[in-house]
Amino acid sequence: MDNYSYYERLGIDRDVYDHCEFILENLKERFEKIDLMAEKNTLKVLDAFRREHVQEACLMGSTGYGYNDIGRETLERVYADIFHAQDALVRAQITCGTHALALALMSNLRPGDNMVSVSGRPYDTLSEVIGIRKSQGSLAEYGVSYREVELKKDGGFDYEGIGKAIQDDTKLIAIQRSKGYSDRRSLSVEQIGECISYIKSIRKDIIVMVDNCYGEFVEDIEPTDVGADMAVGSLIKNPGGGLAPVGGYIAGSSRCVENAARRLTSPGLGKEVGASLGILKDFYQGLFLAPEVTAKALKGAIFAANIYEGLGFDVLPDSKEPRYDIIQAVTFHRADALIAFCEAIQASSPVDSFVTPSPSPMPGYDSDIIMAAGNFVSGSSIELSADGPLKEPYSVYFQGGLTWGHAKFGIMNTLQRLVTDKIIDRDMLKMIR
Numbered sequence: 001m002d003n004y005s006y007y008e009r010l011g012i013d014r015d016v017y018d019h020c021e022f023i024l025e026n027l028k029e030r031f032e033k034i035d036l037m038a039e040k041n042t043l044k045v046l047d048a049f050r051r052e053h054v055q056e057a058c059l060m061g062s063t064g065y066g067y068n069d070i071g072r073e074t075l076e077r078v079y080a081d082i083f084h085a086q087d088a089l090v091r092a093q094i095t096c097g098t099h100a101l102a103l104a105l106m107s108n109l110r111p112g113d114n115m116v117s118v119s120g121r122p123y124d125t126l127s128e129v130i131g132i133r134k135s136q137g138s139l140a141e142y143g144v145s146y147r148e149v150e151l152k153k154d155g156g157f158d159y160e161g162i163g164k165a166i167q168d169d170t171k172l173i174a175i176q177r178s179k180g181y182s183d184r185r186s187l188s189v190e191q192i193g194e195c196i197s198y199i200k201s202i203r204k205d206i207i208v209m210v211d212n213c214y215g216e217f218v219e220d221i222e223p224t225d226v227g228a229d230m231a232v233g234s235l236i237k238n239p240g241g242g243l244a245p246v247g248g249y250i251a252g253s254s255r256c257v258e259n260a261a262r263r264l265t266s267p268g269l270g271k272e273v274g275a276s277l278g279i280l281k282d283f284y285q286g287l288f289l290a291p292e293v294t295a296k297a298l299k300g301a302i303f304a305a306n307i308y309e310g311l312g313f314d315v316l317p318d319s320k321e322p323r324y325d326i327i328q329a330v331t332f333h334r335a336d337a338l339i340a341f342c343e344a345i346q347a348s349s350p351v352d353s354f355v356t357p358s359p360s361p362m363p364g365y366d367s368d369i370i371m372a373a374g375n376f377v378s379g380s381s382i383e384l385s386a387d388g389p390l391k392e393p394y395s396v397y398f399q400g401g402l403t404w405g406h407a408k409f410g411i412m413n414t415l416q417r418l419v420t421d422k423i424i425d426r427d428m429l430k431m432i433r
């Protein structure tokens, strides 16, 4: 059977298929570079596994208090190795990325301290953690003050603003690597490193925390390689490799990680407790696969950017620029297109493909969100997924894909849907070719 007939069976028109193949022709070199990055990061991960003597006993897990959990302790050393950090906390008891970030903040800040975000407004769910939106239990309630410095128009750090925002009471600075649900650019690790140098030149003891969500393994260095005191993220994004069923991590300095451990469990107990149950095999195996999985997700994002930019939509990042995370935004300026895109991603999923996603309120977000995710792990966004707030400019944020075949089909199917719905003119596809 020729290649197209496989796609035809899944409802893809010849025009749509040909268009996508035409786009892919021009991406070969780009994809080779991504494969090379995956190779480098695979070796980095493998090196850590070997050095820390990961062994069969590490995959078993513990129950109860979880004392002497060799698997958990080794995994945390593996993470510390990969991040070139002194220590790491990698736990199933960290429920998600927001929890990991809240934990890093709440454990390292004390009443009277000030924190500054220097990459503009943090990810939506952190508004309630910090108390930007009034919330029970927020840092604001505990007497931690907050200041914010916007990124400059060109996407770079506003050094003058940062210099002014840092006061005597400033204890911690937060930097978000990925753009999240905003229309800025994501930050490179190099850019983050320059900013950290500047911050540390003002005062060495300021703690710099980087929200590393969606950034892991996109580059061959991580924020902790350029001076971050903590890199924080979710295991149901990049570093879980699609296999971790839950969890979060904090990699960084011994002191910061110990503070986090004492807050997660209890002073006096710290990292010593926390049963890993039966979860460690998936943590290890997912981490081992993560560089490759991240590469697949990146290819999907670039493929989508090239398709939609070519059709006249605003895409961020654009089709050519370097990537610092796996998120792709496409702006439609119309609700029906955003909804159709998400429905097509859902319909392309291995699980719940027959379900229609509908916009609804989400805890931590201030407008209705439509979310498409037919996932093996609920809410996992390293799996092919798309979401977007139902408000102007009606941008879809799209990410993930555990395999290239799936990412490719999912994106092709979104184009199919937009053509079928006449949001995109079929003749335009032919014209472009």
Ligand SMILES: *Cc1c(COP(=O)(O)O)cnc(C)c1O
Residues within 6 Å of the ligand: 096, 097, 098, 099, 101, 123, 125, 176, 178, 179, 180, 211, 213, 214, 234
């Ligand atoms: C996903 C994400 C978070 C929050 O993670 P959850 O697991 O959804 O709680 C925080 N920051 C950024 C940049 C993210 O992408």
